[in-house]
Amino acid sequence: MEVLSRNDSSSASNASFKREDPLVDFKRNVDDFFLITNSIVICLMQCGFACLEAGSVRAKNATNIMMKNMMDMFICGACYWLIGYSLAFGTGSPLVGIGDYVAGRGLAAGALFSHWFFQFTFAATAATIVSGAVAERCTFASYLTYSAVISGIVYPVASHWAWSDEGWLSKLGYKDFAGSGVVHLLGGVCAFVGALLLGPRTGRFDNKTPQNETFAGHSTPLVGVGAMILFTGFLAFNGGSLGHISHHGDGELVAKVLANTALGGAGGALVTMALGRAGLAGQAGKWSFLISLNGALTGMVSVCASADQLQLWASIFLGAIAGPIYCFVSQALVRFKVHGGGGVWGLLGGAILRSDTVVAGDFGLAGLLIGYNLVGVLAIAAWAGGTCCILFGLLRRGNLLRVSQEEELEGMDRTKHSEPAYPGPPWHVKNNANAGEVFRNQAFVSEE
């Protein structure tokens, strides 16, 4: 996504104000239109994450997790406006941008609004990955803190490294087209550290508590709806990462990115489904929906880094390997496996499978790129892990990190929000002759 950096384009933008060439001016508008449209679809991913995570938790915490996903967009909006974009795309140093764009200043002069908005949707995505991993036990104050810090500082700094012209990873030769590392690995590591410092839910990984019975999410269809919205959103996420549509060949390239995204997902979904059926992925010989779904997501995550450089077969292959990576990293958190495992594999495996390295016979370049991307993996993991250790560590030391066990058992919807996810009487109706009466008598007794 190096092209998304527009530090170099402000001169072009100024030039365009002279209206020298109407075609150049028009192309600029269409490029913005392209970014805007993809940004809108990416915003819908917040709804996808919300559904996925709400379906994955128990009914007593569904309002809580919906609210966290909803607020991520708004907390990120405020923090990315205030400081985030400036840290990411301000000029300054290879390590961090300085305050060129604090509180939105300078965006108008630089014609950077469409870039800002697109990057904002990325920052919101990075922050949203965390909520699922710390669900059902993280306090709301902790949530507000980490959401602000990740979208306002942690993600922006990493994106400065990789996607601004002067970032050190960018200069080194690190390649991450749509964020396998910058978005997904980063989000996955934050999620991992948060979950580690929080500890598991009470009774989780406990020999005497029946695990599936106690910890199963409350609505598989809601998980499915979320995943399918995410699949759609991923197309815009990866496709939009090119950043423009008016250069020679852009349309075809973006279409190839979309095809690679879908096929990476296909590789991941088909292989994990088969592994699950073969009893190699946790469930004994079943066609697991949830495993297949997470396999598809892991495949799509792994395609991000090189989506512009992969041939279609290579995407299927990349996704197909991402599947087992998801399945066999068996003790880790789901979120970490999908985003962290998929992200690392995307950066390293993608460096091998892209068209200009091993496929083209250039093993030297492959080695270099693996090296650069490995540096990126380590740097991003260290940065995200380090800042989150401090962040979550301080919250933990202050006894602010985790809710009380009473609240956890009761569920956060009642204790923190007074808004049960499903208030009111049972929905269901015994479908027999006098259903109406039964319905009224049993269910709406409180109405008399």
Add this chain to the structure above:
Amino acid sequence: MEVLSRNDSSSASNASFKREDPLVDFKRNVDDFFLITNSIVICLMQCGFACLEAGSVRAKNATNIMMKNMMDMFICGACYWLIGYSLAFGTGSPLVGIGDYVAGRGLAAGALFSHWFFQFTFAATAATIVSGAVAERCTFASYLTYSAVISGIVYPVASHWAWSDEGWLSKLGYKDFAGSGVVHLLGGVCAFVGALLLGPRTGRFDNKTPQNETFAGHSTPLVGVGAMILFTGFLAFNGGSLGHISHHGDGELVAKVLANTALGGAGGALVTMALGRAGLAGQAGKWSFLISLNGALTGMVSVCASADQLQLWASIFLGAIAGPIYCFVSQALVRFKVHGGGGVWGLLGGAILRSDTVVAGDFGLAGLLIGYNLVGVLAIAAWAGGTCCILFGLLRRGNLLRVSQEEELEGMDRTKHSEPAYPGPPWHVKNNANAGEVFRNQAFVSEE
């Protein structure tokens, strides 16, 4: 949205048929593409409203409200085709358009299809706002009537005033970029009048009925999904209101509108969340999801009127003030607070906060604009309120407005539709050793 009026563009359109300038011809296509794409996203808002409202009612009325939201799109389509667009954008007088486009005539000649479709999605939105406010007690016949009248007459006339070249509000100087007044205030007032003449649900605001227990909506996650779809749709709603993407600077301007929309929502969400937590918004010291969500929507509504003229900080501020407006208008209907309160504040507060008035030191212009917009507020409220008083008043006099108390208690899904929202046996499974048996015995007993 004055630019959306294309009365003046038919000559340009005719010119383009001569193919004098291929770039002009192409730009016209891309402008249409821009409108089309945003229209499609706005159509998804119907799904958002449906989810929001279905989650907000009790399970016994969920089918009913889903159906009303679905049919709004189709009733509006038929009425807007037959008469609505003609009243809105036909030439004739400052008060109302005449029959230039009745039953779709003249659209092809004027190259107006993309404008028609975009405006149709706006009309459907205006009509859809009402259904939530009159839910759970309004007859289906009343619904059909008001949906047709609002989308075919009430909204079109107001949009003629504000958005056609010859409309009197437009000529006066009223500024309403994306419909704080024309869509939201109008819809909010219609909703308010409808609810007023219907009266509250049986037992609502009644000292002996436990309010929260009896009237809580049945699915908070469904409300959340709806809201998050609406947030996404709002971006296209406000962004698309520019009406074109090919003029110099359009891309940046639309991106700024999107950023303003998201940040207006952020202001509203963050402030209402804090007020709720502080015990100042109805719930005692809780992190209220529903209050925050409505705060976000109110913030977005308030940004509509001046989204093209606000700096980013001003949007946050506008949304932040919209929050308390939502919270403190405490006795009014939720729908009215969001759309009515947000709409009025958007027209007046936006006149102050936009870049060319107070911010630029031009207090005179600010005063004028507040005056013009206040005239618009009063005129739109009077028009919508007056027509709806007649409409709902006649329905009430004819005893057609409200369902019987029996039907209300039983729920409309059974009495009006014979389609309970959740038919069949309970979904849930006791997760114990012999779950399968329990499941089969308890739940599917009717299958033997």
Add this chain to the structure above:
Amino acid sequence: MEVLSRNDSSSASNASFKREDPLVDFKRNVDDFFLITNSIVICLMQCGFACLEAGSVRAKNATNIMMKNMMDMFICGACYWLIGYSLAFGTGSPLVGIGDYVAGRGLAAGALFSHWFFQFTFAATAATIVSGAVAERCTFASYLTYSAVISGIVYPVASHWAWSDEGWLSKLGYKDFAGSGVVHLLGGVCAFVGALLLGPRTGRFDNKTPQNETFAGHSTPLVGVGAMILFTGFLAFNGGSLGHISHHGDGELVAKVLANTALGGAGGALVTMALGRAGLAGQAGKWSFLISLNGALTGMVSVCASADQLQLWASIFLGAIAGPIYCFVSQALVRFKVHGGGGVWGLLGGAILRSDTVVAGDFGLAGLLIGYNLVGVLAIAAWAGGTCCILFGLLRRGNLLRVSQEEELEGMDRTKHSEPAYPGPPWHVKNNANAGEVFRNQAFVSEE
């Protein structure tokens, strides 16, 4: 959709690589952008189908049907990449394309990625229509087989006939703008044959089993959400079928297609709603949500074939006739009525109502077109029916087609997936004074 065939455009594409004309090059990019954007929205239709079908089955099979809808996208991706696109758009013969594009070869050279991706979303749609009709009793192995065969062979061959330059239906004069026949009739016939060879669900159409009580879907709101996503997706499906946006008049034409799609849905929805209310569509005198919703879908399907050639009134009329066709084909499967009935009516009725035949007084052309389209109907039905008879017949003979009666009664979510749709304790909370205690005691007893 003949324009979607780009066999003829490879020369233009090669020309564009010379960069002779920057405007031509740019137009090509914008055409790709148009296809890409619509493709992304069409992908969301998979989520729509998933919700529609999951809500229509019983809770014990909801995970199963969600998984099938999710995997359709990925199975189709793999098969369409491997062989499907080659059969559809490879050169070779009027009957079938040969291996020009096997496993994605040749796509880059031909600049065909955006065409590939758009067509892939169509193939996935065709395959997805089937799952609802064979729900709750089809084995997973059968599902995998038919999904691969339909998206990899059956649909591609039919689309070669109708939409490639050398296809025999295309040369004959068959007109099917957006797939009334190629997508919907084909999908509907496959669904019909599958359901026929599977036989009905145990107890279905059985005098002693109470039908509504036993076979009602489990969530009407989920059906509604699915339908409303599909309405939105249909706009992109039909609009995108033009295949380009840069030719003179394209923007207006696509907007007209969108308006026709919405109005065809309106005709279908309003007429079926009225028929249902009048007691003429199965339910006695009720406002049926499900009938209206299927009427709207049938109307939209019927508009596909001639969406580019219909005046707005003609779309309403076409949809309005599609309504009764849906209602009165009363013994057939819902899926077959919507997609099959709507598809056939679209091909024949559309030939009458389009602007250049009867409306223009050219009865001869109308007759010819009816004839050509009737040939198409018969050919597509024979092809889809024949291949599916073999496919499902072999599966049936091998005893692989249908699950055991035990599994059917228990539900597939537990037996095939070990993933009940709604695991965990009941969601609902008795809203009384000591709700917390009751909630904890009753619901989360398994947590102790």
